[in-house]
Amino acid sequence: MKKIILGFILNVLSISFIGAQVQIEAARNWPVSTLDSLRQLYAGISGPGKPVEGTFFGGHVGFWKMDTDVTLENRAQYADGSVIAKGFIPNIKPIWDVNMRDAVIIVGGDGNYYLTGSTGRNIWKYNDGVEIYRSKDLKKWDYLGLVWSIEKDGGWEKQWRMRHGMPVRAIWAPELHYIHKNYYITLSMPPGGISILKSTTGKPEGPYVHATNPDKPLMGGIGPIPGSFLIDPTLFEDEDGKVYFTQGPANRIARMKDDLSDFAEPLREVVLLTPDTAAENHLSSCKANYGCKDIGFEGATLFKRNGIYYLGSTDKYKDRYSMMISTSKNIYGPYTGRYEAAPCNGGTNFFRAKNGDWFTCFFGDDKQAPWREKPGIIKVEFDKNGKISVAKKQPDFILNK
Numbered sequence: 441m442k443k444i445i446l447g448f449i450l451n452v453l454s455i456s457f458i459g460a461q462v463q464i465e466a467a468r469n470w471p472v473s474t475l476d477s478l479r480q481l482y483a484g485i486s487g488p489g490k491p492v493e494g495t496f497f498g499g500h501v502g503f504w505k506m507d508t509d510v511t512l513e514n515r516a517q518y519a520d521g522s523v524i525a526k527g528f529i530p531n532i533k534p535i536w537d538v539n540m541r542d543a544v545i546i547v548g549g550d551g552n553y554y555l556t557g558s559t560g561r562n563i564w565k566y567n568d569g570v571e572i573y574r575s576k577d578l579k580k581w582d583y584l585g586l587v588w589s590i591e592k593d594g595g596w597e598k599q600w601r602m603r604h605g606m607p608v609r610a611i612w613a614p615e616l617h618y619i620h621k622n623y624y625i626t627l628s629m630p631p632g633g634i635s636i637l638k639s640t641t642g643k644p645e646g647p648y649v650h651a652t653n654p655d656k657p658l659m660g661g662i663g664p665i666p667g668s669f670l671i672d673p674t675l676f677e678d679e680d681g682k683v684y685f686t687q688g689p690a691n692r693i694a695r696m697k698d699d700l701s702d703f704a705e706p707l708r709e710v711v712l713l714t715p716d717t718a719a720e721n722h723l724s725s726c727k728a729n730y731g732c733k734d735i736g737f738e739g740a741t742l743f744k745r746n747g748i749y750y751l752g753s754t755d756k757y758k759d760r761y762s763m764m765i766s767t768s769k770n771i772y773g774p775y776t777g778r779y780e781a782a783p784c785n786g787g788t789n790f791f792r793a794k795n796g797d798w799f800t801c802f803f804g805d806d807k808q809a810p811w812r813e814k815p816g817i818i819k820v821e822f823d824k825n826g827k828i829s830v831a832k833k834q835p836d837f838i839l840n841k
Contacts (some may be wrong), residue, residue, distance in 0.1 A: 444738060444761070444779070444819070445534065445647075448748070449492060452779060458641060459499075460777065462569065466537040469600070470600050470607045474606060474607060475600065478565060478566050478607060479566065480807055482560065482561040482562045482565060482566050483560060483561040484560050484561075484566060484567045484568030484569075484754075485559060485567070485568050485569075485571055485586055486538050486539045486540055486560060486561075486571060487538070487558035487571075487583065488538070488583035489536050489537050489538025489539075489573075489581065489583070490536075490537045490538075491536070491537065491580070492534050492536065492537045493536070493537075494812065495533065495777045495840040495841075496533040496534055496537070496810070496814075497510065497515060497521065497810060497811050498510045498511070498515075498519075498627050498698065498811055498814075498830055498841065499519065499731055499804060499811045499812030499813045499814045500539050500561070500812060500813045501518050501540070501812050501813070502561065502562040502563070502564060502813070504563055504564055504565075504604055504606075505555055507561075507562055510810075510811065510812050511770070516601055517730025517807070518807060518812055519804060519807065519809050519810060519811050519812050520807055520808065521551045521808075521810040522807075522808045522809070523555050523760065523783050523784045523808040523809060524810055528638065528783040528784075528830070529743075529782065529783055529784065529818055529830055530818070530830070530834045531810075531840045532802070532810065532812075532816055532817075532818060532839060532840065533810075533816070533838060533839070533840045534814035534815055534816045534836065535578060535579070535581075535759060535815055535816055535817055535837075535838060536555075536581045536814070537814065537817055538559075538571070538573075538581075538814065538815065538816065539556075539559065539560075539561065539813055539814070540557040540558065540559050540802065540803060540813060540815045541557055541558040541559075541563060541613075541787070541803055541805065541813050542554075542555055542557045542558045542612070542613040542614075542672075542720055542739070542787045542788065543557040543788055543801045543802070543803040543815035543816070544557055544613075544615045544788055544801055545578075545789070545791050545799070545801055545815075545817065546615075546616055546617065546618060546789075546791055547618075547791060547792070547793070547794060548574075548618050548623070548644055549578075549618050549621060550646075551794060552574050552575065552576055552644075553574065553575045553576070553577075553793075554572055554573070554574055554575075554616050555572070555573040555574075555575070555581065555815060556570060556571065556573070556614050556616050556625075557613070557614070557803065557815060558610075558611065558612055558614070558616065559571045560610065563610045563611070563612060564604075564608070564610070565606060565607075565608055565610065566604075566607075566608065566609055566610050567587055567590075567610045567611055567633060568586055568590060568591070568626055569586050569587075569588045569589040569590045569591075569593070569594075569611055569711065570586070570587055570588040570611055570614045570627065570637075570648075571583075571586050571587070572584040572585070572616060572644060572645065574586050574644070575663060576735045578793070578817065578837070579658075579837050584644065584645045585645070587625075587644075587645050587646045587647070587648060588625065588637060588646065588647075588648045590609060590611065593647075593648065593649070594610055594654075595635075595650060595653075595655055596632070596633070596635075596654065596655055596656055596657060597609075597611075597629050597632065597635065597655025601631050601632060601633075602631075603630075603631055608630075608631070608744070609629075610629065611627050611628070611629055612629065612630055612671055613627070613628055613671060613672045613739065613787065614625070614626065614627040614674070615627075615673075615674055615675075615789070616644060616720075617674075617675045617677075618644075619675060619677045619683055619700070620677070620681065620683075620698075621642070622638060622639055622642050623638070623639040623642070623644045623646075624636055624637065624638050624639070624651060624675065624700060625637040625638075625648060626673040626675055627673070628660065628670065628671040628672055628673055628687070629657075629660075630660075630670075630671050632657065632660060633656075633657020633658065633659060633670065634657050634658045634659050634660045634670055634671075634699050635650060635652050635653045635658060636650070636651040636656060636658060636673070636675075637649065637650055637651060638650075638651040638695070638700065640671060649818035651699065651700045651701055652702065653702075653820055658673075658702070658703075659687075659767065660762045670687055670688055671687065671738060672688050672690050672738050672739050672740050672787070673686075673687040673740075674686060674687065674740050674742055674789070675696070675700075676742040676743060676744070677710050678744065679744075681698045682695055682702060683695065683698075684696065684742065685703070685773055685820065686710075686740045686742055686751070687740050688737070688738050688739075688740055688753070689730070689734050689735065689736055689737050689738060689740065689753050690710065690713060690735050690740035690741070690742070690751050690752060690753035691709065691710050691730075691734060691735070691737065691753075692707040692708060692710060693706040693707065693708055693710060693742075693751075693771065693772055693773075694706065694708060696729075699814060705764065708772050710735075710751065710772070710773050710774075710775060711773050711774040711775070712733065712734070712735060712766055712773075712774070712776075712778065713774045713775065713776045713819060714766075714776045714777055714778060715732070715733035715734070715778065715813075716732070716733040716778045717733060717746065718729070718732070719732055720758055721736075721755070721758065722755050722756065722757075723737050723755055723756045724756070726755075734753070734755075735752065735764050735765075735766050735775070735778055736752070736753025736754045736755035736757075736763070736764045737753065737754065737831075738753065738754050739752075739753060739763065739786055739787035739788070740752065740753050740789065741753075741763065741788070741789045741831075743789070745792075745822065746822075747769060748767050748768070748769060748826045749764075749768050749769070749770070749771050749775075750765055750767055750790070750828070751765070751766050751767070751768070751773075751775055751806050752765045752766070752781070752790075754786030754787050756806070757768050757780045757783075759784075759806060759808065760783050760784050760806055760808050761784060761786040761787065761805040761806040761809075762780045762781070762782070762783050762784055762785060762786045763780075763781055763782065763785050763786050763787070763788065764778050764779065764780060764781075765777070765778070765779055765780075765781045765828055766778050767826060779827070781820065781828040781829070782800045782802070782807055782818050782820055782828070782829075782830050783799065783830075784802065784804065784806060784809045785800045785801065785802045785807070785818060786805060786806075787803065787804060787805060788800060788801035788803060789801055789827075790820065797818070797819055797831075798820050798821070798822070798826075799817045799818060799819050800817065800818050800820050801815065801816070801817055802815075802816035802817060802818055803815055803816065804816070817838060818830055818831075818834070818838075819830050819831040819834050
């Protein structure tokens with residue numbers, strides 16, 4: 441009996457707490473040989489990358505049963521560029537040649553641009569942590585390296601878990617935020633949960649420690665509780681200094697404590713007054729999940745312009761992986777509208793450049809995209825009602841010529 445109990449303790453770690461309605465059931469401790477094989481198979485970082493040369497296409501397509509590079513021979517299957525051929529977006533190319541999903545760019549307190557995202561060869565199975573890149577002009581990028589390591593710096597995140605019968609330990613969709621004159625990183629680790637990290641130096645390269653509890657996720661986890669697979673957290677600092685949180689489908693919003701250690705209030709449900717119930721404008725499972733009345737299903741974003749809050753979440757809109765946008769004059773809503781702001785830009789963010797222009801990030805995650813898993817940007821503009829669209833004139837350095 442003692443051996444059975446000991447084996448159970450070694451193989452399953454359960455943590456439950458009422459506040460976030462979470463139960464974490466960490467996967468068993470995998471044999472060292474299994475984990476070593478995984479590390480040898482997939483690079484855990486993407487590294488410094490290099491400038492994009494020529495009329496670029498390509499990238500990497502990674503998933504459980506798909507781990508391939510986009511080539512001339514298979515391009516039609518993975519990245520046919522039809523979103524450009526149809527005139528939905530200009531003929532853009534990546535801003536840097538580096539393997540990255542969920543690319544996000546911000547302007548830091550020092551006036552530099554900072555880029556991060558999901559890195560490593562295959563994030564569905566394994567990566568090392570959070571990598572950051574810096575640029576003065578969005579053209580040339582310097583590699584700041586791995587600023588937070590799961591193995592060296594992690595708390596609850598160190599535990600390997602299981603998905604589809606395989607060991608997994610990877611950071612998904614990390615974002616860098618400049619808040620209260622310091623740098624914070626939000627991250628998710630499915631199947632696992634969500635954390636917020638803070639720089640101890642006030643510098644974007646860190647080092648970083650947990651702002652939230654290192655021993656358990658801010659929210660999320662795996663186990664029998666429905667809806668516990670929580671990903672893609674993001675933060676927004678309003679003009680009064682209050683900071684708000686949303687994640688995934690952007691269906692709940694809450695204000696954070698000033699030190700970002702926890703929620704200052706319960707998460708509030710977002711009401712969308714004008715749902716789009718056409719199944720073709722959603723992920724195929726939308727009827728089962730949300731009745732096709734949601735903004736999107738993952739990749740949340742939140743920002744403000746001219747007194748209007750823009751709440752976004754990514755969906756499969758006519759088979760394009762695109763960020764869907766709704767707006768409100770109140771942070772908590774209700775929100776109205778639901779539209780595709782920039783085709784194929786899903787899972788990213790919007791940012792205002794130093795010259796006042798607005799951009800959305802892009803990384804390529806569907807067949808219609810011009811490339812796969814590389815960071816890019818598209819200039820956007822706002823009409824008199826505040827609606828976002830792709831700008832007619834784009835900066836030369838992102839165009840294929």
